[in-house]
Amino acid sequence: MPGTGHTVAIIPARFASSRLPGKPLVDICGKPMIQHVVERTRQARHVDDVIVATDDHRIVDAVHAFGGRAVMTPPELPSGSDRIAFVARTMPDVEHIVNVQGDEPLIVPAMIDEALEPLLADRTIMAGTLVRKIESPEELLSPSVVKAVLDRDGNCLYFSRAAIPFVRDMPVADWPGLGVHYKHIGLYVYSRDFLMRYTELPAMKLESLEKLEQLRILEAGYRIKAVVTTHTSVSVDTADDLERVRKIMRGNL
Numbered sequence: 001m002p003g004t005g006h007t008v009a010i011i012p013a014r015f016a017s018s019r020l021p022g023k024p025l026v027d028i029c030g031k032p033m034i035q036h037v038v039e040r041t042r043q044a045r046h047v048d049d050v051i052v053a054t055d056d057h058r059i060v061d062a063v064h065a066f067g068g069r070a071v072m073t074p075p076e077l078p079s080g081s082d083r084i085a086f087v088a089r090t091m092p093d094v095e096h097i098v099n100v101q102g103d104e105p106l107i108v109p110a111m112i113d114e115a116l117e118p119l120l121a122d123r124t125i126m127a128g129t130l131v132r133k134i135e136s137p138e139e140l141l142s143p144s145v146v147k148a149v150l151d152r153d154g155n156c157l158y159f160s161r162a163a164i165p166f167v168r169d170m171p172v173a174d175w176p177g178l179g180v181h182y183k184h185i186g187l188y189v190y191s192r193d194f195l196m197r198y199t200e201l202p203a204m205k206l207e208s209l210e211k212l213e214q215l216r217i218l219e220a221g222y223r224i225k226a227v228v229t230t231h232t233s234v235s236v237d238t239a240d241d242l243e244r245v246r247k248i249m250r251g252n253l
Contacts, residue, residue, distance in 0.1 A: 006048040006049065006093070007046055007048050007097075008049045008050070008088075008098070009041045009051070009098040010052075010084040010088065010099065010100075011037055011041065011051070011053065011101070012080035012099070012101070013052050014054065014102075015055070015056035016056075019238050020236065020239060023102075024054070024102050025058065025059065026236075026242060028245060028246055028249060029246065031066070032062050033103065033236060034062060034068075034102055035063075037101075037103075037104055037105055037107060038063070038066075038068045040106075040107050041098075041112060044098075044112035045109075045113050047116075049069070050068065050069065052068060052070040052071070053073050053086065054070060054071075054072065054073065055074070073087065080101070081195070081213060085198075088192055088195055092192075096116065096192065097192055098112055098116065098188070100112065101235065103235050103236040103237065104235055105234075106249075107187070110231060111185070111229055111233070112187065114231075115130050115188075115189045116128070118227065123191075125191075125223075126193075126194035126222065127191075127194055127217060127224045127225065128188070128189045128190075128225040128226070129148075129156070129184065129185070129186075129226055130184075130185040130226065130229045131182035131184055131185060131226045131227070132185055132230070132231075133176070133182060133228065134181040134183050137173050137175065140163040140172060140176065140181055141163055145161075145183055146160070146186075147162065147181065147183065148183070149165055154225060154226050154227070155223045155224065156218065156224040156225075160212075161210060163181075164181075182226070182228070185229065185233070186235075188214070198217060201220050203216065204216050234248065
């Protein structure tokens with residue numbers, strides 16, 4: 001069991017996926033996708049341990065086969081955050097939890113460290129995430145790209161699938177040049193105590209409207225610290241995404 005002050009990355013991984021069934025176990029250059037995520041997460045300097053939280057024995061077996069750690073969680077848990085909290089409750093001596101998505105086989109280890117560093121430096125910060133500057137109008141206008149608006153201290157004011165902030169007196173094509181439009185990257189870091197509190201909050205109106213779980217934190221009056229990263233990754237949601245990642249990895253092998 002990690003000691004006090006340790007940081008654990010927990011990767012939620014479900015076998016069921018409407019668009020790509022068995023997604024964590026799809027082969028990418030000779031390894032299951034979940035193995036790529038675990039191996040890259042292990043390379044983060046501030047992470048002391050990596051655990052896969054899953055509801056399927058096939059994923060547990062695959063993780064154990066490459067020497068990783070996996071924990072079975074109840075299948076009825078409604079979200080990845082609940083799956084992570086289920087594991088974190090058994091680790092009272094851990095101080096910080098990282099939520100790394102199980103469909104990010106190209107996650108850059110430095111991104112994890114970037115998100116963690118504000119929490120490690122300031123114990124009053126309870127939650128953090130990453131954003132990246134939006135560079136194209138297409139990203140701004142796509143509902144699949146979640147936008148984040150930040151205050152002057154780098155705290156998240158709001159998340160939306162809409163193009164925000166709206167610039168009244170300028171064509172959309174020019175908005176990215178302002179440097180105030182950010183794409184949210186779905187990597188989260190929490191103090192363990194706050195994660196326990198957060199997952200016990202009831203679902204709220206904005207979260208249900210936007211279908212964005214992180215809005216529960218803001219709507220309840222808590223802050224999320226955002227770090228602006230220059231790194232990028234590719235989430236695997238579809239067969240096309242999978243083929244894109246395979247091509248990228250083959251180019252790097």
